[in-house]
Amino acid sequence: MKLERLTSAAIAASLISVAALAAPGHKPGEGHSHADDTAYGKPGDPKKPARIVQIVFREDGGKMLFLPDKLKFKKGEQVRFQLRNNGAIDHEFVVGTVEENLKHMKDMEKNPDMELDDPIAKRLKPKATGEILWQFTKAGTFDFSCLIPGHRQAGMFGTIVVE
Numbered sequence: 616m617k618l619e620r621l622t623s624a625a626i627a628a629s630l631i632s633v634a635a636l637a638a639p640g641h642k643p644g645e646g647h648s649h650a651d652d653t654a655y656g657k658p659g660d661p662k663k664p665a666r667i668v669q670i671v672f673r674e675d676g677g678k679m680l681f682l683p684d685k686l687k688f689k690k691g692e693q694v695r696f697q698l699r700n701n702g703a704i705d706h707e708f709v710v711g712t713v714e715e716n717l718k719h720m721k722d723m724e725k726n727p728d729m730e731l732d733d734p735i736a737k738r739l740k741p742k743a744t745g746e747i748l749w750q751f752t753k754a755g756t757f758d759f760s761c762l763i764p765g766h767r768q769a770g771m772f773g774t775i776v777v778e
């Protein structure tokens with residue numbers, strides 16, 4: 616199926632760029648599992664200014680998507696994500712490295728009721744809104760996905776580039 620091929624090509628391309636960014640001798644996740652200092656940043660400081668970025672979750676026929684699905688930030692930039700689920704079913708927004716999100720997606724397939732315990736993840740019911748304040752402290756290419764089983768495969772993922 617065309618969509619599936621496109622999706623795996625996109626995943627493969629993202630994996631290549633992540634591999635290229637990984638420092639030698641530094642395994643992903645090694646000593647970096649605690650949430651306040653990740654490869655993609657840390658929770659923001661509410662006392663400091665933040666750029667507002669609105670992201671809508673929606674379904675469109677057989678597809679599920681984020682609007683927009685490409686984001687670009689400056690290293691050190693603080694972002695207030697304003698999330699809104701305009702779909703008819705639950706969706707979530709999870710930022711991570713591509714590797715982390717693909718692993719997390721497999722875990723979710725085994726255990727769909729898994730609780731999200733991550734400062735840069737939010738699950739929203741239809742018509743619900745949510746906010747996440749985050750500071751992108753490191754340059755790189757990162758992923759945001761809905762990890763509810765089947766949703767990422769239906770197109771519900773995007774890319775964050777921090778320069």
Ligand SMILES: [Cu+2]
Nearest residue numbers: 706707761766
């Ligand atoms: Cu979803």
